[in-house]
Amino acid sequence: MKDQGSKKIIRWVINNIVWIILIVIIVMFSITIPGFVSVGNYINIVYHSVFIGILAIAISYCLISGNLDLSVESMAGFGAIVSAYLCGSSVFASGYAINPYLGLLIVLGIGAFLGMVNAFFVLKLNINSFLVTLSTYIIVRGIAVLLTGGQGVSRLPDSFRLIDTIRLLDIPLMVYLMFVFYFVFQFVLRNTRFGRHIYIIGGNPMAAYNFGVNVKGTILRVFILSGMLAGFTGWLIAARTNGATPTSANGFLFETLAAVIIGGVSMTGGVGSLTGVIGGVILMSALHSAINILAISPFVTEVVRGSLVLIAIVLDSLKRLLR
């Protein structure tokens, strides 16, 4: 009985490991790094986690359903360049300078469409989602470059940038938006039939099918959602950077994957929760901030980040050993 109790405690610790690491690291940095302790810096850490944060929701949904969507990075990049192209007024823009919210709708539509394309190959042709989205990841990035001939687009209207420029308590609007997203998507995951089905499919797709869960419909919705979240992230990137380049969002994929895995989402499907993922996202951003302040070589970041992912994966498999 005592053994059971201690196992439960160990399980709880591993399930919440990301928050423990995050708190330890923030405290450590705050003590040792001069200039780390300031409200401004803490806000900054969260502010810089918004893009990764929203992409992490997309990847978490996919992973929990037992799939992987690598294409979110280039879909976000594509979303950024398309919204800048449609709404901007610099040389390489479309020249229409359409309403930013119309631009958002178009970008969401493109994201949904690309999600459907991914889902088509995964569901109809039965190809592993890793391979499908690896291909679309490269293809969509290529299309983004083609759209403006490799040029960037800038000079967005002020109305486009409101989501970034409006501040409440010194915190940009998009930070609040990210937390609203986390709240809503966590609720959907845990408290709706759609969310429950995502867990069931990730846990045992055969059982899901045998017991009448609409497996294909659910995975289709997950990929569409993933594309839309990525497109939305692209629109936010354009808003913050006042434009976009074909390489916008470069490198976001592995940063996001790292955050998601450290946040406790299992690569094998069916396990994880956004309450952990948000911790992973902020953790990655805190590391960034520390390395920036210390002006260490950015290559150290890669080593630290990679090691964290490795630790997270080891902990994940440890969890399964603790039955």
Add this chain to the structure above:
Amino acid sequence: MDGLERKVVLKVENVSKNFGSVVALNDVSLEVYEDEVVGLVGDNGAGKSTLIKILSGVFPPDKGNLYLEGKKVHFKSPSDAQNKGLETVYQDLALCGNLDAVANLFIGREICRKFLGLEILQKAEMDKQAAQVLSRIGTDFPSVHEQVEYMSGGQRQTVALGRFVAWGQKLILLDEPTAALGVRETGHVLELVAKTRKEKGVSMILISHNLQHVFQIADRIIVMRHGEVVGERVRVSTTPDEIVSLITGAILVNRETNEEGVIDK
């Protein structure tokens, strides 16, 4: 039977199924009556699993018809079959280890309420029903919110069987329910099958390799071989030896007259 006309729950009529050039089922017909446990036996590759998959809606037959309580039915999907009252217990238990007992019990039939276009899970209601079902099965159950992957084999079995105790209405298909179990758990399962039958009066088809189990709970035994039904015996008037000879083909069947003769070519 006893001169009484018994209601037919399930009628399988001339069902055939091919996979490419492989004939999995050839012109299979059988009936399952009200309040009856039918044992379906046969060697590997005899077609039992194919038949179960057709009955549970995994795939349709190539030829032939299914009748449920006299009405012709086509199962479009497993959920369609479930909605029409057929519950299947699979040999690999078909549980989601990542979820708790309640969630497993309600896979594919979650209780929801619509709110702002979202189907919100009614967790309290499901907890209540799950607790009732699991207490009816009556084993020591730590918590309905424990993840299934952390449970013992017997507890997992309880969850898997909870599904048919709770949802089986007209017919329950038990596909090798004891294949992966120890002696004690197996005993528990057979007990539960007998109990459920007594309480709910629901008919069952039990597929098993273990003739001892079949003889323990089946009223009637149907033997399949090479995709065909080769014999049908009432349990009380047959012996395991006879069933084994039917399974292995030591007794050949004259299909025209449905009388058996010992092989003498």
